[in-house]
Amino acid sequence: MPIPPRPLAIRCPKCGWQHSWQPASDALQPSDLPPTHCQRCGHAKLEARPASGLEQAWAQLKRLLS
Numbered sequence: 001m002p003i004p005p006r007p008l009a010i011r012c013p014k015c016g017w018q019h020s021w022q023p024a025s026d027a028l029q030p031s032d033l034p035p036t037h038c039q040r041c042g043h044a045k046l047e048a049r050p051a052s053g054l055e056q057a058w059a060q061l062k063r064l065l066s
């Protein structure tokens with residue numbers, strides 16, 4: 001049985017930009033990968049940690065509404 005990738009809470013240490021990344025499925029496409037650069041300032045070294053339950057729910061809700 002495939003194990004889905006874990007959602008991540010991604011944060012830019014430079015400008016504070018935050019993003020909750022949640023894979024769409026366990027079959028990842030290149031376009032599904034988490035961001036490697038800050039989408040606000042372009043900083044390349046983002047911090048990532050496993051997302052909390054609330055952050056996971058929020059990311060799922062945003063995906064459903066988009």
Ligand SMILES: [Zn+2]
Pocket residue numbers: 012013014015016017038039040041042043
């Ligand atoms: Zn940034």
